[in-house]
Amino acid sequence: MSDRRRPAGGRPDPVPGSPARRYPRPSREQLAAAADRLLPDLIAPGLDVLFVGINPGLWSAATGWHFARPGNRFWPALHRGGFTPRQLHPSEQDELPGLGLGITNMVARASARADELTAEELVEGARELAAKVARYRPRWVAVVGVTAYRIGFARPKAGFGPQPEPLSAARLWVLPNPSGLNAHFTPETLGAAFGELRAAVTAGG
Known part of the structure; x- marks a missing residue:
């Protein structure tokens, strides 16, 4: 049995020196000040997969x-x-x-919740994403959130997984939103959904 101390919730304390211990939680004031802030992309030419979040949350900003x-x-x-x-x-x-991976967002500005975004912002974000993909030319683009994808790309019946249309020269895939608020997916089923994309990337599809 591990000799690491466990708090009341049953999870072990962060390992001393681990990132979770080194970086303190943002204060309430810092989170409030992060609203509408922009978060730089994590991107490079020729990535295997460019993951696309909906927009940054306040913690991220x-x-x-x-x-x-x-x-x-x-x-x-x-x-x-x-x-x-x-x-x-x-x-x-x-x-x-x-590792051949990058991250961007459909909408650049931060908000407390994704549902604070307007449809117009998502549509404009989809146009900007298409231009970004044409510039950086990733092999795959994975949008992390089916509702944002449906609105931004005017695909109201789109589901999860590979999409029939490309985005510029990239293959397009839709993943579930990994937010803790998305109760439709467990950590296991969410990991499996990411694994399906990984298998397609590895297969060169």
Whole structure:
């Protein structure tokens, strides 16, 4: 049995020196100040997969890290799906381009919830994403959130998985939203959805 101390919730304390311990949680004031802030893309030419979030949350805008809010399951799903050799902390996001991966967003401005975005913002974001993909030419584009994809790209019946139409020269895939608020997917089923994309990327499809 592990000798690491466990808090009341049953999870072990963060390992001393781990990213979770090194970086304190943003304060309420810092989170409030992050509204509408822009988060730089994590992108490079010729990536295997460019992941596309809906828009940055306040945690991400306050820290400068994509999918940074505790409870967001993007980083665990990325590992479960086979994209990373271990689960990365959001502060380690700069390791992704070396693995052929990048992150951008449909809408650049940060908000507390994705449902604060307007349809017009998502449509404009889809146009900007198409231009970005034409410039950087990733092999695959994975939109993380089917509702945002349906609205932004005017595909009201789109489902998860591979999409019939490309985006510029890239193949297009839609993944579930990894937010902790998305109760339709467990960590296991979310990881499996990421794993399906990983299999397609590996197969060269």
